[in-house]
Amino acid sequence: MNTQYKINKLDTSGVGPLVDRHWRELREAKEKGMKIAWCAGPMFVYAYATPNIASHFMAGYAAYCGGRGMADEVLEAAERYGELRDTCSYHRLHTGMAAMIMNDWPVSNPQVLLPMPDLLIGGRFCTEMSHYMEAIHRRFGIKAVTIEIPSARSREDLPRLEKFLTDQVKETLIPAIEEVSGSKFDEENMRSILRPWKETCIIRNKCWEFFKLKPSPWTLWDYGVSIAPVFYAMGKPESLEYYNNLLKQLEERTEKNIPAVHPDGEKYRLYWDGWLPWSFLGKFIRMMIPYGAIPIAGRYPWEFFPHPEDINTEADDIIHEWIRLIYTSPNTLSYHDGPWGGQEHIEDLIQTYSIDGMLFFSSNSKYRKKIRHTRDCH
Amino acid sequence: MEEIMKQFVEYPSDPYTSIAKWKENTKKKVIGIFPMWIPEEIIHAAGMLPVVMWRSNEAITWGYAHVPPYNCAINKSVVDDAVKGKLKFMDGMVFLRQCLQSQEVPFIVENNRPPAFEEYLYLPPIYHGDKASKDFTRDEFKRLRKRLEEFGGEKITDEKLNESIKLYNKNRSLLRKLYDLRKENPGILRGRDVLRIVWSSMLMPKEEHNKLLESLLSEMEKNGYKTAKGKKVFLSGCLCIHPQLELLDMIEDLGMLVVDDDIYVGYRYFANDAEITDDPIGALMERHFIKTPVDPARGEVEVNWGKELIGKVKKLNADGIITLLTKYCPPHLCYYPDIKVELANAGIPEVLIEVEHEVISLESIKTRLQSFREMIGGR
Ligand code: SF4
Ligand code: SF4
Numbered sequence: 038m039n040t041q042y043k044i045n046k047l048d049t050s051g052v053g054p055l056v057d058r059h060w061r062e063l064r065e066a067k068e069k070g071m072k073i074a075w076c077a078g079p080m081f082v083y084a085y086a087t088p089n090i091a092s093h094f095m096a097g098y099a100a101y102c103g104g105r106g107m108a109d110e111v112l113e114a115a116e117r118y119g120e121l122r123d124t125c126s127y128h129r130l131h132t133g134m135a136a137m138i139m140n141d142w143p144v145s146n147p148q149v150l151l152p153m154p155d156l157l158i159g160g161r162f163c164t165e166m167s168h169y170m171e172a173i174h175r176r177f178g179i180k181a182v183t184i185e186i187p188s189a190r191s192r193e194d195l196p197r198l199e200k201f202l203t204d205q206v207k208e209t210l211i212p213a214i215e216e217v218s219g220s221k222f223d224e225e226n227m228r229s230i231l232r233p234w235k236e237t238c239i240i241r242n243k244c245w246e247f248f249k250l251k252p253s254p255w256t257l258w259d260y261g262v263s264i265a266p267v268f269y270a271m272g273k274p275e276s277l278e279y280y281n282n283l284l285k286q287l288e289e290r291t292e293k294n295i296p297a298v299h300p301d302g303e304k305y306r307l308y309w310d311g312w313l314p315w316s317f318l319g320k321f322i323r324m325m326i327p328y329g330a331i332p333i334a335g336r337y338p339w340e341f342f343p344h345p346e347d348i349n350t351e352a353d354d355i356i357h358e359w360i361r362l363i364y365t366s367p368n369t370l371s372y373h374d375g376p377w378g379g380q381e382h383i384e385d386l387i388q389t390y391s392i393d394g395m396l397f398f399s400s401n402s403k404y405r406k407k408i409r410h411t412r413d414c415h
Numbered sequence: 416m417e418e419i420m421k422q423f424v425e426y427p428s429d430p431y432t433s434i435a436k437w438k439e440n441t442k443k444k445v446i447g448i449f450p451m452w453i454p455e456e457i458i459h460a461a462g463m464l465p466v467v468m469w470r471s472n473e474a475i476t477w478g479y480a481h482v483p484p485y486n487c488a489i490n491k492s493v494v495d496d497a498v499k500g501k502l503k504f505m506d507g508m509v510f511l512r513q514c515l516q517s518q519e520v521p522f523i524v525e526n527n528r529p530p531a532f533e534e535y536l537y538l539p540p541i542y543h544g545d546k547a548s549k550d551f552t553r554d555e556f557k558r559l560r561k562r563l564e565e566f567g568g569e570k571i572t573d574e575k576l577n578e579s580i581k582l583y584n585k586n587r588s589l590l591r592k593l594y595d596l597r598k599e600n601p602g603i604l605r606g607r608d609v610l611r612i613v614w615s616s617m618l619m620p621k622e623e624h625n626k627l628l629e630s631l632l633s634e635m636e637k638n639g640y641k642t643a644k645g646k647k648v649f650l651s652g653c654l655c656i657h658p659q660l661e662l663l664d665m666i667e668d669l670g671m672l673v674v675d676d677d678i679y680v681g682y683r684y685f686a687n688d689a690e691i692t693d694d695p696i697g698a699l700m701e702r703h704f705i706k707t708p709v710d711p712a713r714g715e716v717e718v719n720w721g722k723e724l725i726g727k728v729k730k731l732n733a734d735g736i737i738t739l740l741t742k743y744c745p746p747h748l749c750y751y752p753d754i755k756v757e758l759a760n761a762g763i764p765e766v767l768i769e770v771e772h773e774v775i776s777l778e779s780i781k782t783r784l785q786s787f788r789e790m791i792g793g794r
Contacts, residue, residue: 119752123485123743132752159714161540164515167714168749174716175753183714185548187512187537190521197554198537204547376522399483 042329043299044322047259047286051279052266059269060101060148066091067152072217075131077170078160079370080184082359083210085271086227087218093151094268095169098130100315107149108316114142128169135173156217158210159183162374182213186363188375195372199364203357211356224355230272231350231358237267238345240280245343247287248333248390252302254290257332258322259297261313267341297331304329308387311398312337334390336373336382344368416634420608422627426618427469427611427657434466434618435504444506444567447530449517450489450655451679451712452538453509454556454699456689459621460571460579461563463506467617467684468493470656471501474773481523487743488772489655490516497524507532507566509559513540513712514746532566534559540713541704553700560696576695580688586621587685589628594675594682596635598731601672602643603635606663609673614657614680643672646734646791650676651724651754653739654712654747658770665781666737669788674731677708677724678739712746720750721757728763734791735764737784742771764791 066073074084077095085092102108108130115133116122118140122129134151137144144150157179159170167183174181184205189195211222241263247254263283270276289295296302307325309332314321325331342348344367352358363370372378386392426433438445444463448455458465470492475484478495496502497520508530510521521535536555539548560571590613597603604612612631616624648671650658657680666673676682689695689702706713709720724736736758740747751767758765766787768780 119755121748121751124745124748128749161714164512164712164714165745165749167540168711168745171714171716172749172753175719181716183542183716185539185542185714187539188518190535194537197551201537201539201547201551204550205542205545208545208547209543376519 040300040304040329042304042326044256044326044331045295045297045299047255047283047290047297049259049262049283051282052262055270055275055279056097056101056265058275059097060151063091063093063151064148072155073152074156074158074214074217075154075170075173076158076160077127077166078158078162078184078186079359079363080158080160080186080206080210081268082227082230082271083206083214083222083356084156084158086230087214087220087222088226089220090156090214090218093154095127095131095166097265097269098134098151099127102130102149103316105146105149107144107146110145111137111149117142124168125165128165128172131169132172132176135176139176153177154179156213157181157183158213160186162186162188162371180213180217182210184210186371188378189364189369189372190375190377192369192372192378195364195369198371199357199360202363203360206356206360222356227355227359228350231348231355232272233274233277234267234272235345235348235350237272237277237280238342238348240277240284241267242343242345244280244283244287247291250291251306251391252296252298253306253331253333254287254295254297256297256322257309257335257338258313258318260338261315261318264338264341298326298329303331303333305331305393306333306391307331308333308383308390308392308395309335309398310337310383310395311335314398330394332396334386334392336379336386339382339386340370340374342368342370416631416638419627419631419634420611423608423612423615423631425615427614430466430469430618431501431504434464437464437620438504444532445504446507446509446532447502447505448509449493449511449520450513451683451710452511452513452703453536454559454689454703456576456579456583456695456699457556457560457571458509458563459582460575461560461567462569463563463567464620465509466505468502468508469614469617470772471496481527482519485743486516486519487655487741488770489741490520491772492656493520494523498527500528502530503528505530507534509534509536511536511538513538514744516743516745532562534562538703540710541706541715543717549700549704552703553696556696556699573693573695577691580691580695580698582621582625584688584691586616586625586628587688589625589632590616590685592632593628596632596640598674600640600642601647601674602645603640606667606673607660610657610660610663610680613684617680617684645670645672646788647672647674647731648791649674649724649728649731649733649736650678650681651736651738652741652747653678653680653770654741654744655679656741656770658739659775659777661777662739662768662770662775662780665777665784669781669784671734671737671784671788671791673737674733675727677727683708683710710746711750719753719757721754724754725757725761725763735766735787737787738765738767739770740767742769766790 075093111133114137115129118136157170159167161167170181266276266279373382455465475495512518689698706718
């Protein structure tokens with residue numbers, strides 16, 4: 038008889054209020070006399086660590102719009118401005134929002150109109166990240182700092198790429214932040230954010246350990262939804278609280294033998310490559326569940342600083358320390374995120390999490406990680 | 416003149432055979448370079464032939480096992496050619512990251528048909544002319560020089576490098592002369608011929624190309640410049656690939672004449688010289704940071720492509736702009752709306768044509784071009 042599988046999601050409802058608070062604070066920032074930075078890519082942390090700058094993580098805006106049922110309206114505004122459909126949807130969402138503001142177009146939910154920034158920080162991790170900054174700069178004349186963050190082809194390249202990025206940040210980005218904020222960049226403030234953030238990531242990693250269990254008590258989707266606190270509430274107590282709560286749930290489930298898939302756990306453990314399709318998480322899991330299949334691991338969710346133990350929050354050169362995490366630290370984000378290191382990273386995830394099958398997700402409007410890691414089969 | 420044109424046509428008609436034949440005859444090494452920023456001069460100074468990788472004329476087949484259909488044409492085509500083994504006559508390949516897609520190609524090539532020599536340059540786009548980017552670029556060029564020395568077994572001295580820069584500068588200045596002649600005498604050459612002249616420069620030894628260009632220019636001078644009548648248009652965009660020759664014919668058949676362009680297999684390729692100095696690597700680095708013609712892949716915020724185009728069109732007294740957009744090219748896709756707005760505000764007629772690899776629908780393009788032709792002054 039065929040087993041009727043059912044998903045048993047973890048309680049991730051704590052994310053909502055935390056994320057809402059982020060957006061509310063952003064909307065109210067100008068009234069409080071703060072400056073605003075729109076940031077794409079991992080260089081956001083320097084603006085985030087500047088007390089009188091409120092940071093908008095551009096990658097989160099798609100989920101924000103989607104959550105308010107406004108994605109279509111904002112994308113239509115982009116097209117009305119002239120944006121072409123083949124561009125990345127993050128690009129179009131921001132330029133669409135900007136077009137609405139610029140032209141005073143009516144909007145059904147004004148909450149999607151964020152305050153316009155004083156500074157644009159494009160960490161060119163994905164090259165597209167600089168394109169939307171450039172477009173907004175051209176249209177509004179807002180100061181834009183775009184920083185090249187190359188993905189490494191080999192581990193040998195990491196030290197010099199790290200130096201290159203550090204030099205760019207010190208030479209170009211930090212002075213721009215100082216100019217906009219009107220004060221000297223406070224390294225101690227950055228440390229004070231990284232300390233609790235490190236603690237949070239350590240708890241989050243404990244949660245990851247549960248993915249190794251068979252059956253797994255949670256799915257990659259549960260974790261995907263839980264990514265937000267490490268960014269939106271970086272270094273804030275509520276972020277730590279969120280992961281502690283998650284850990285407790287996982288411990289309880291394990292103790293009581295409650296798997297993520299009813300009745301007796303997953304049949305297939307899947308690796309998911311590519312970004313998580315935030316608006317379609319439910320749709321995808323409903324497709325997988327009848328087969329007893331669930332996503333367990335993926336490169337993208339593992340990008341965000343999986344080795345917190347390695348972060349030296351007391352480093353003298355804390356500006357460089359953040360960049361070290363991207364290059365020469367065990368995390369080596371810039372290597373794992375590119376095609377070469379990606380292959381190595383995927384192989385490791387497959388082993389560690391006992392993966393049975395792989396799904397490569399790529400779409401026209403999200404460019405990163407489009408290649409298939411194929412070897413010659415001819 | 417016809418005889419000279421025949422030679423320009425040879426390489427672009429079948430680059431695979433022509434280059435392999437050249438290699439066979441000279442016993443020299445061929446290095447394929449991915450468009451658009453690799454300094455060919457360093458490869459030439461190593462005694463090898465740099466050839467700019469091109470979009471083939473074949474439908475993509477095996478390539479789709481590695482890249483999705485919504486990658487740009489050069490990307491798909493190079494991957495397809497490489498995995499099929501069609502590029503095996505190349506002794507080496509040099510890649511770069513000018514956009515996300517170009518970063519993926521070397522990985523696929525390496526995993527399938529690795530060439531004997533391969534290098535990947537992390538060439539930064541222009542960012543505010545900062546010292547960090549300049550120092551880093553200089554080091555990247557030095558690294559390429561060293562790797563080529565190891566591969567070729569020959570030292571690339573500053574003298575050799577300067578000789579190569581001189582040779583390439585000469586080629587560029589001859590091509591610019593040809594373009595200047597076309598600006599002054601619209602229609603002196605067919606669009607397809609101009610394209611093949613530039614394209615052949617990307618494929619054949621510059622020594623030969625310079626000779627051919629000199630003969631062509633002197634022939635033209637001898638015979639006088641025959642102009643043609645038509646609406647003057649400027650071609651813009653078409654990053655990394657050459658547009659279909661039929662497309663250029665169609666433009667002319669509809670009574671328009673291309674008077675200038677900023678396309679890659681066009682002015683963009685030969686716009687900027689490197690200086691001759693006692694620091695040739697430094698000179699190549701400085702050339703890399705020249706901001707014009709505006710390159711949308713460069714992340715540059717201080718210059719504006721739309722404004723640059725307006726200036727050019729006004730100077731040429733052209734009737735409009737035909738934008739050729741390499742389909743699925745994010746740098747151009749993201750820039751285009753602002754160009755359109757700038758041109759509309761300046762009252763300059765413009766039409767957008769997407770250039771794909773094999774699925775180009777000439778009929779629908781014809782309709783668009785016809786209405787554009789009517790817009791700039793009916794027939
Ligand atoms: S292409 Fe993908 S990675 Fe790049 S900015 Fe867009 S959504 Fe982000
Ligand atoms: S055509 Fe565009 S997308 Fe393709 S390689 Fe060139 S710059 Fe990149």
